Amino acid sequence: xxxxxxxxxxxxxxxxxxxxxxxxxxxxxxxxxxxxxxxxxxxxxxxxxxxxxxxxxxxxxxxxxxxxxxxxxxxxxxxxxxxxxxxxxxxxxxxxxxxxxxxxxxxxxxxxxxxxxxxxxxxxxxxxxxxxxxxxxxxxxxxxxxxxxxxxxxxxxxxxxxxxxxxxxxxxxxxxxxxxxxxxxxxxxxxxxxxxxxxxxxxxxxxxxxxxxxxxxxxxxxxxxxxxxxxxxxxxxxxxxxxxxxxxxxxx
Amino acid sequence: xxxxxxxxxxxxxxxxxxxxxxxxxxxxxxxxxxxxxxxxxxxxxxxxxxxxxxxxxxxxxxxxxxxxxxxxxxxxxxxxxxxxxxxxxxxxxxxxxxxxxxxxxxxxxxxxxxxxxxxxxxxxxxxxxxxxxxxxxxxxxxxxxxxxxxxxxxxxxxxxxxxxxxxxxxxxxxxxxxxxxxxxxxxxxxxxxxxxxxxxxxxxxxxxxxxxxxxxxxxxxxxxxxxxxxxxxxxxxxxxxxxxxxxxxxxxxxxxxxxxxxxxxxxxxxxxxxxxxxxxxxxxxxxxxxxxxxxxxxxxxxxxxxxxxxxxxxxxxxxxxxxxxxxxxxxxxxxxxxxxxxxxxxxxxxxxxxxxxxxxxxxxxxxxxxxxxxxxxxxxxxxxxxxxxxxxxxxxxxxxxxxxxxxxxxxxxxxxxxxxxxxxxxxxxxxxxxxxxxxxxxxxxxxxxxxxxxxxxxxxxxxxxxxxxxxxxxxxxxxx
Numbered sequence: 138x139x140x141x142x143x144x145x146x147x148x149x150x151x152x153x154x155x156x157x158x159x160x161x162x163x164x165x166x167x168x169x170x171x172x173x174x175x176x177x178x179x180x181x182x183x184x185x186x187x188x189x190x191x192x193x194x195x196x197x198x199x200x201x202x203x204x205x206x207x208x209x210x211x212x213x214x215x216x217x218x219x220x221x222x223x224x225x226x227x228x229x230x231x232x233x234x235x236x237x238x239x240x241x242x243x244x245x246x247x248x249x250x251x252x253x254x255x256x257x258x259x260x261x262x263x264x265x266x267x268x269x270x271x272x273x274x275x276x277x278x279x280x281x282x283x284x285x286x287x288x289x290x291x292x293x294x295x296x297x298x299x300x301x302x303x304x305x306x307x308x309x310x311x312x313x314x315x316x317x318x319x320x321x322x323x324x325x326x327x328x329x330x331x332x333x334x335x336x337x338x339x340x341x342x343x344x345x346x347x348x349x350x351x352x353x354x355x356x357x358x359x360x361x362x363x364x365x366x367x368x369x370x371x372x373x374x375x376x377x378x379x380x381x382x383x384x385x386x387x388x389x
Numbered sequence: 390x391x392x393x394x395x396x397x398x399x400x401x402x403x404x405x406x407x408x409x410x411x412x413x414x415x416x417x418x419x420x421x422x423x424x425x426x427x428x429x430x431x432x433x434x435x436x437x438x439x440x441x442x443x444x445x446x447x448x449x450x451x452x453x454x455x456x457x458x459x460x461x462x463x464x465x466x467x468x469x470x471x472x473x474x475x476x477x478x479x480x481x482x483x484x485x486x487x488x489x490x491x492x493x494x495x496x497x498x499x500x501x502x503x504x505x506x507x508x509x510x511x512x513x514x515x516x517x518x519x520x521x522x523x524x525x526x527x528x529x530x531x532x533x534x535x536x537x538x539x540x541x542x543x544x545x546x547x548x549x550x551x552x553x554x555x556x557x558x559x560x561x562x563x564x565x566x567x568x569x570x571x572x573x574x575x576x577x578x579x580x581x582x583x584x585x586x587x588x589x590x591x592x593x594x595x596x597x598x599x600x601x602x603x604x605x606x607x608x609x610x611x612x613x614x615x616x617x618x619x620x621x622x623x624x625x626x627x628x629x630x631x632x633x634x635x636x637x638x639x640x641x642x643x644x645x646x647x648x649x650x651x652x653x654x655x656x657x658x659x660x661x662x663x664x665x666x667x668x669x670x671x672x673x674x675x676x677x678x679x680x681x682x683x684x685x686x687x688x689x690x691x692x693x694x695x696x697x698x699x700x701x702x703x704x705x706x707x708x709x710x711x712x713x714x715x716x717x718x719x720x721x722x723x724x725x726x727x728x729x730x731x732x733x734x735x736x737x738x739x740x741x742x743x744x745x746x747x748x749x750x751x752x753x754x755x756x757x758x759x760x761x762x763x764x765x766x767x768x769x770x771x772x773x774x775x776x777x778x779x780x781x782x783x784x785x786x787x788x789x790x791x792x793x794x795x796x797x798x799x800x801x802x803x804x805x806x807x808x809x810x811x812x813x814x815x816x817x818x819x820x821x822x823x824x825x826x827x828x829x830x831x832x833x834x835x836x837x838x839x840x841x842x843x844x845x846x847x848x849x850x851x852x853x854x855x856x857x858x859x860x861x862x863x864x865x866x867x868x869x
Contacts, residue, residue, distance in 0.1 A: 188824050192816065194609025216826035228821045241826035243836065249826070281839065298825065 139204070141166045141337050142187075142306055146198035148362075149186050156182040158362035159198065164306070167334040171373060172341045175381045176361035180341045181225055183359065187339075188222040189215050193201040200212055202306065216242075217249035219305030223295040223312045230282040235294065236264060238282050239301055246302060267300040271327040288315040296327040307331065308339045313347035326348030345377035360385045390513070415476045421445065426575055427476050430463075431543050431578075433552060442572035444563035457567050461730035462759040463596040465672060468637060470753055475575045475608075481644045485535075499862050500855065521527075531591065538583040539594055542610050552583055556614055560643040560680045560707070563564075568639040568674040568701075572608050579610035584619035584650075593849055609640040615650035617683065618667025622653040624852060638675045638697075648683030648710065656704075657856055659696035659863075667726025667755070677704035681713035681742075690718040690733070691847040693856045695863045698727060703761065705734035708742035710769075715744040718844040720856075722863055723756030723788070732762035737770040737803070746777035749841045752788035753864055756796035759791040766803040773803040775855050781811040782840050784833070784864070834861030 142164040149157040156179045164170050174180055185193045187200065189212035197314055200207040207215060241353070246252040255263065268275060271293050283291050292312050309328065313321055328338065328351050340351055348356070348370065356372040358365045360381065365388035366372070376384070415426055424445050428438040434589075451457070452470060486494065486507065497507045497564045532539050538549060545553050563573035584590050613620055636662070644652050654677075663670025673696075679688035690704035700723075708717025717733035735744035750758040760779045779791035792809050814836055822832035838845070838857050 147557055188820075190820050212820060212823040212827075213826050213828050216824050222824050224821065224824075228815065230818055230821070230836055230839055232842035233835055238822075238825070238827075238835070241831070245826040245828070245831070291635045307428075331844070 143201040148197040150194045151182050164337045169338040169353045171353040171356045178359045179362045184308045217246045221304030221307045223309045225310040227283050227291045229284045235278045271297045272323050273297050288321040296324050306337050310341045345373045348373045358384045390781050418471050423475050432588040433735045441574050441627050444570050447564050448570045463728040463730050480697045483831045498626045535588050536585040539573040544580050560678050561641050569641050572639045572641045575683040576608045576610035579776045582616045584621045585620040586616045589867045593622045593624050611642040614645045615652050617647045618649045620651045625656045637672050642677040644679030646681050646686035651687040653689045656692040658694045662696050662727050663698040672699045673697040675702040681708045682709050684710040687714040691718040694721040700729040702731045707736045709738045711739040712741045717746045719748045720841045720844045720848045722751040723758045724753040726755045728757045730759040732760045734763040736775040741772040744775045748779045750781045752790050753784035756788045761793040763795040765797040766800050768799045770800050775805045776809045779809045
């Protein structure tokens with residue numbers, strides 16, 4: 138089976154420092170990969186590099202998505218091609234309603250794919266269905282983007298956007314951090330509803346806990362800007378038990 | 390040939406002063422003859438001529454003493470007031486849209502301006518099919534039914550000279566400030582509206598429905614009077630850029646609201662801002678002031694200022710009547726090399742007077758955006774209240790935003806609140822939008838519109854939609 142995403146020897150800088158020092162990773166359609174690792178190991182930089190954040194500079198290597206070099210695509214083009222990033226710290230945008238924003242995003246993506254735009258009525262019924270899935274209150278959706286949202290509401294909003302946009306590759310950057318157990322279940326339900334043979338997930342997390350709900354096919358440990366170890370879902374349990382130290386040491 | 394004579398000759402050529410047009414234009418320069426000639430062409434009564442002449446004498450004094458204001462945060466080359474033509478007949482129409490600057494046409498297309506309207510705005514002769522006259526007459530008949538007077542200023546001088554005489558200069562005296570004094574001496578035309586007692590004007594009044602409005606831009610004079618219990622909403626300007634060859638604009642607007650009257654005045658100003666390098670563009674020096682003369686009266690200013698190379702403008706309210714209300718809602722955008730120094734004055738004189746100021750400044754490119762506002766509570770203004778908020782948004786790091794709030798409180802029972810914020814459009818906000826598939830330009834436009842939302846919702850619906858588009862178009866190319 139051909140890979141959906143192929144990261145080859147990726148080196149990248151953020152700020153003045155080199156963060157990624159040669160990452161290799163292959164994700165096939167339908168697979169769920171977890172990336173774990175200590176703070177500062179480059180997990181978020183990897184997510185940003187995939188989404189095309191302008192402040193992350195690729196210095197070597199490449200990323201192929203459906204066989205295309207992502208370097209050729211702007212962030213918005215990547216999104217329209219089906220790459221979604223659930224942000225670790227979703228921003229607030231005052232005065233722009235969540236629903237308006239999401240409709241604009243969905244229709245920008247539909248235009249790109251040659252599909253007719255959804256009108257307000259059709260969009261609203263779609264959005265309502267997905268709001269139910271992540272137990273999102275409709276009054277929140279009429280408010281400005283993430284303004285005055287609690288940490289949990291922000292994360293749920295990310296998952297809602299993902300559910301509406303139905304990406305081919307979803308990258309979840311510590312979507313579980315700061316969530317209580319109930320919120321975690323809701324988020325996991327939203328993510329699992331999206332799983333399918335055509336869709337792949339890259340789940341970045343600190344903790345094994347999330348992976349009880351979103352069961353990965355492969356677990357990677359990112360340490361010092363490289364994949365230090367890969368394994369099955371039992372690797373996550375082992376990390377939870379023993380910490381990251383032994384992996385990092387073994388990789389040196 | 391001396392240098393100045395040569396440039397004068399070239400200048401004449403440049404402006405195409407040909408035979409028949411020359412006959413309708415006065416020679417450049419400002420003196421008693423100029424003012425007398427303007428007054429005579431308009432067949433004005435003696436008192437009005439005298440008023441203009443007093444203004445002229447005052448202006449010449451100010452000019453002599455070099456009293457042109459310099460306190461605003463705007464820089465421009467010295468204006469030679471004796472080199473300006475103060476009266477000229479309507480500009481010669483272009484024959485077709487082919488003669489219009491293609492850049493202008495592209496902007497019209499982006500704003501979705503219908504073809505016939507594009508011609509009007511660009512100064513192209515309009516064919517008989519587009520019968521704007523009949524639209525105007527329909528409106529006129531409806532207004533007359535209610536006893537509302539809505540006409541050009543010149544017409545008003547003939548039709549209701551007593552009202553004009555009573556109220557002209559009652560809010561902005563001819564000696565008010567340098568540019569208002571200039572306007573008082575040489576104003577060419579403008580709008581006049583009178584809403585009788587107890588009448589709620591059944592439609593938004595707009596200069597758009599007044600023919601000839603497009604040629605009165607340079608020294609415009611507007612006077613609106615809402616009699617006791619009357620209500621009127623007045624729309625000024627146009628969201629699409631207008632062709633205009635005059636660089637200096639100095640308009641005066643006076644509003645008078647009697648007991649229980651309300652005036653809502655909305656402006657979308659999109660005069661030519663100059664090119665990307667700051668060449669050309671309108672200098673817009675405007676004096677706008679409303680007097681809440683009556684008890685429980687209300688005056689509300691809403692402005693969206695995106696045009697002009699220089700904007701110098703402080704729509705203000707004199708809250709004289711007890712329990713009267715003044716409001717100022719403003720969006721000012723400066724891109725490229727535009728400069729704006731704008732804000733308001735709220736003068737609380739009566740008891741329990743209230744005012745609200747909400748200002749949103751956006752600076753991009755090399756734009757300089759200044760909010761300057763005065764809240765003055767007079768000793769007798771028991772229980773007066775003011776709330777002000779000034780937010781600035783910066784796009785890029787070569788532009789500037791400045792805030793100068795002046796508070797003068799002379800009554801201890803007053804409540805005055807002021808808040809100000811300055812923020813940069815965040816890389817993170819842009820990336821967030823783009824990551825969802827929204828283009829960078831659409832993202833900027835969305836974030837800016839969100840920033841301005843509280844002001845835009847004060848505009849009449851149709852205007853608000855156009856103003857939103859306008860903000861997007863004005864910022865094109867400002868980011869990235």
